[in-house]
Amino acid sequence: MSFKQSSEPSQKPRLQQNRIPLKRLHAELMTKKARHISEDAPEKKENLEDWFSRFPDDILIxxxxxxxxxxAARTSVLSSRWKYxxxxxxxxxxxxKVKYMSFPPDYKQSKYISWVNKVLELHRGSRINQFRIxxxxxxxxxxxxxxxxxxAIAKNVRNFELxxxxxxxxxxxxxxQECYKNLQSGCGLSGIKSLRSLTLCAVNVTxxxxxxxxxxxxxLENLRIxxxxxxxxLxxxxSSIPLKCLDIQFCYxxxxxxxxxxxxxSFKYIGQDINLHVGSLPQLVDVVFHVTPMVQKMHCIGSIVSYLPQLKTLELDGCNEVFAQFSQREFPKLMNLNISFTAANQETLLGLSFIMKACPFLEKLVLQVNILVDYIQVEKFEIVIILVEAC
Structure with missing residues (x-):
């Protein structure tokens, strides 16, 4: 069992990609060059640019x-071929977001906008795999x-984050509205056919x-609003929707x-009380559900109770009303359970024991305890319990 204290919420998920440090790339190239150049054959020596430039443009890009x-921009100095x-x-x-932190807001925004506009003006590619503002x-x-x-849409973007x-x-x-109408036209529709992931944060959409x-x-497999x-x-x-991950947060x-x-x-919802209607979700295995105010939790979560036996990961707020709903059910596939308490007491922990009995294959239990003083959250503790040791 391990104890971890946390005062800040976890950072928002973001699109991930492999990054190759320029110094590491240069070192690898120098190593390969040394391997292929013999000291006793100086006439066969070539400079690094000539050797590496044997690759076709597609591989270099x-x-x-x-x-x-x-x-990427720094590679333009390697040779004339690399310039563009x-x-x-x-x-x-x-x-x-961090670069201009110490400057006034208007200056930061102006510099950022100029940077994006300059790069897009220079960009010559016909397609974009990741576009992130x-x-x-x-x-x-x-x-x-x-x-x-x-x-981004004109260049058939695949992963778009605004x-x-x-x-x-x-x-x-x-x-x-004009942009939305363009999306509905032939060119607009063809531009979004490649879209696989869409994230919109602090953007007003209906x-x-x-x-x-x-x-x-x-x-489109991933949608986050x-x-x-x-x-x-919403x-x-x-039956033909390809969506695999739906994430709706703070749309009050x-x-x-x-x-x-x-x-x-996967379905994630964080926000206020809603009417949740659930139909066919045969592959749903991951649910994160946090609703305020607390007394209305069961009104929302009741719709997904019938799918709990197939879940592998579940995260929600804990209270006796929630535990009572689950006490007569089994979770044969649940392996990861994350429950958040506010001022946990003996009754709440007793209710938790009902869920534990219903999860025979539970591997990891995380308890987040919020301690309140005069209705103000002053401390947050996280208790992680590993029930199955890794092989």
């Missing part, structure tokens, strides 16, 4: 796409943001817009979610 934008290769990179990750922007930057969205958090209250960016992407992106005040309801229903205006998707593996 693939290597460059594993670098950060800053590292970086502009064909398929990875455009514009993450600079990660900076605090809002509706006053509407023109630039819309141009970025249009550029993270403008924390945004500006009552001034979130929203996709203009249920109509989200459902448009769900039903018109035949490869956070901080969208205009999202009032319907994810269809949403009242209703309906889900019936045969390929869905």
């Amino acid at each position: 693939h290597i460059i796409s594993g670098l950060t934008l800053k590292e 290769l970086w502009t064909f990179t398929t990875s455009l990750d514009f993450d600079k 990660c900076f605090r922007l809002d509706a006053k930057h509407k023109c630039n943001i819309t141009n970025w969205v249009s550029t 993270d403008l958090s924390p945004g500006t209250y009552d001034n979130y960016y929203e996709i203009p 249920g109509e817009v989200v459902e448009f992407f769900i039903h018109n992106c035949p490869l 956070t901080q969208s005040p205009d999202l009032l309801s 319907k994810v229903v269809g 205006s949403i009242k209703e979610i309906e889900i019936s998707a045969p390929n869905l593996l």
Whole structure:
């Protein structure tokens, strides 16, 4: 058993990719060069650029796409052939939230926008594997943001993330109606056919817009929406929907979610009380569910109780009402259980014992305990219990 104290929530998930440090790349090239060059044959010696340039452009661009934008741009000094290769990179990750932290907001935003516009102006590639905007922007930057969205779609983006958090209250960016109409046209539809992952943070979208992407992106597997005040309801229903992961967080205006998707593996919801309607979810194995206020939890979670026997991972808020709902059921496949308590007491822990009895193959139990003083959270403890030792 291990104890871990935490004062901050875990960081938001982000798109991951392999990064190749430029120094490591250079060292590997030098090693390969030494291996192929004999000291007693000086006439066969070639400089590093000539040796490495034997690779076709596609391979070099693939290597460059594993670098950060800053590292990729540095390769332009290697030789005349390399000068513009970086502009064909398929990875455009514009993450600079920390870089200008000590400067005024307007200056930071101006520098960030100039950087993105400059790179997109130079970019020559016809396709983009990853496009990521990660900076605090809002509706006053509407023109630039819309141009970025249009550029990414025109280049058949596969993984798209627009993270403008924390945004500006009552001034979130929203996709203009004209841009939405363009998406519905022939060119727009062809541009989103390659989309596999879509993340929108601090972006105002309606249920109509989200459902448009769900039903018109035949490869879309991951969808994440956070901080969208205009999202009032969402319907994810269809036998041909390829969606595997659905993540809805902090959309405090949403009242209703309906889900019936045969390929869905993971569902995450964090927010206020909603009407949750669940249809066919034969492959659902991972559920994260946190709802406030606490007294309304059972109203929401009752819809997914029938799917609990097939779950492998479950995370939710714990209270006696929740435990009572589960006390007569079994969880034959559940391996990871994460429960959050507020001011845990003897009764709550007794209720937890009912779930433990119903989980014969549980491998890991995580208890997050929130201690309140005058209704203010002052401390958060995490208790991790490993029930099965790794082989």
